[in-house]
Amino acid sequence: xxxxxxxxxxxxxxxxxxxxxxxxxxxxxxxxxxxxxxxxxxxxxxxxxxxxxxxxxxxxxxxxxxxxxxxxxxxxxxxxxxxxxxxxxxxxxxxxxxxxxxxxxxxxxxxxxxxxxxxxxxxxxxxxxxxxxxxxxxxxxxxxxxxxxxxxxxxxxxxxxxxxxxxxxxxxxxxxxxxxxxxxxxxxxxxxxxxxxxxxxxxxxxxxxxxxxxxxxxxxxxxxxxxxxxxxxxxxxxxxxxxxxxxxxxxxxxxxxxxxxxxxx
Numbered sequence: 001x002x003x004x005x006x007x008x009x010x011x012x013x014x015x016x017x018x019x020x021x022x023x024x025x026x027x028x029x030x031x032x033x034x035x036x037x038x039x040x041x042x043x044x045x046x047x048x049x050x051x052x053x054x055x056x057x058x059x060x061x062x063x064x065x066x067x068x069x070x071x072x073x074x075x076x077x078x079x080x081x082x083x084x085x086x087x088x089x090x091x092x093x094x095x096x097x098x099x100x101x102x103x104x105x106x107x108x109x110x111x112x113x114x115x116x117x118x119x120x121x122x123x124x125x126x127x128x129x130x131x132x133x134x135x136x137x138x139x140x141x142x143x144x145x146x147x148x149x150x151x152x153x154x155x156x157x158x159x160x161x162x163x164x165x166x167x168x169x170x171x172x173x174x175x176x177x178x179x180x181x182x183x184x185x186x187x188x189x190x191x192x193x194x195x196x197x198x199x200x201x202x203x204x205x206x207x208x209x210x211x212x213x214x215x216x217x218x219x220x221x222x223x224x225x226x227x228x229x230x231x232x233x234x235x236x237x238x239x240x241x242x243x244x245x246x247x248x249x250x251x252x253x254x255x256x257x258x259x260x261x262x263x264x265x
C-alpha cells in the first residue's frame with residue numbers, strides 16, 4: 001500500500017474520506033477502482049449514466065487478485081444472527097413468535113416469501129423459475145419496473161431475506177453476477193476461519209485492556225507507514241514499541257487459552 005501511494009496509484013484520502021466522497025470520485029472518473037457488491041454496481045451505473053453519459057463508460061466486478069500465498073479467500077463461522085428481546089418470554093404469543101421466526105428463517109417457504117414476496121402479486125413462477133412482475137424491479141433485475149421490491153413491497157430486505165439454498169440465493173442474481181460468482185468458486189480457495197479462543201470473563205477483561213490500545217497504536221502507525229509519514233525503515237522499532245506496550249502479554253494469554261481449549265476432550 002505504501003508503494004501504491006508512493007506511485008500515486010492509491011489516493012491518500014482513501015483512508016479518511018466517507019463513502020459519498022469515494023463514490024463521487026468513482027462515478028466522475030477521478031478514481032478507477034472501488035469496493036462494492038452487485039447492488040452498488042447497479043447504483044454506480046445509474047449515476048454514471050448521468051455524469052458521463054450512457055454508453056460512454058464500462059465498469060464490472062473483478063475477483064480480488066491473488067497474492068504470494070495464492071488465490072485465497074477468507075472464511076468465517078458467523079456473519080450475523082437473530083436476537084430476540086427477553087420481553088418476548090412474557091408475551092401470550094411467545095410460542096407463536098418462535099414458530100414464526102423458525103418459519104421465516106429456516107423453512108423453504110418462509111425464505112422464498114422473504115426474498116420474492118407473494119406469488120401472483122410480486123412474482124410469477126413457472127417450471128421452478130421465478131420472475132418479477134412487469135412493474136417491479138429489484139437491483140436492476142427488471143430495470144423497466146417502476147416499483148422497487150424492497151421499498152414498495154418490503155421484501156428482499158437484508159435483515160429478513162437471508163440464507164436458503166444456493167438456488168434461491170442465485171435466483172435474484174443477474175447473469176453478470178452469476179458469472180462473477182462462478183469465477184470466484186473456480187479460482188479461489190477458502191481459508192479456514194481463525195481458531196476460536198474462548199476466554200473466561202477474567203481473561204477477556206485482561207485481553208481487552210491490552211488489545212484496545214495495541215490495536216489503536218497499530219492502526220495509527222500502519223497508516224503512517226502507508227502514507228509515508230513514517231519511514232518503513234522504522235518498522236523494527238515499531239515492533240519494539242508494541243512489545244513495550246504489552247503485546248507479549250496479550251499473545252501469552254491468547255496462546256495459553258487456545259492451548260487449553262485444544263487439549264479439552
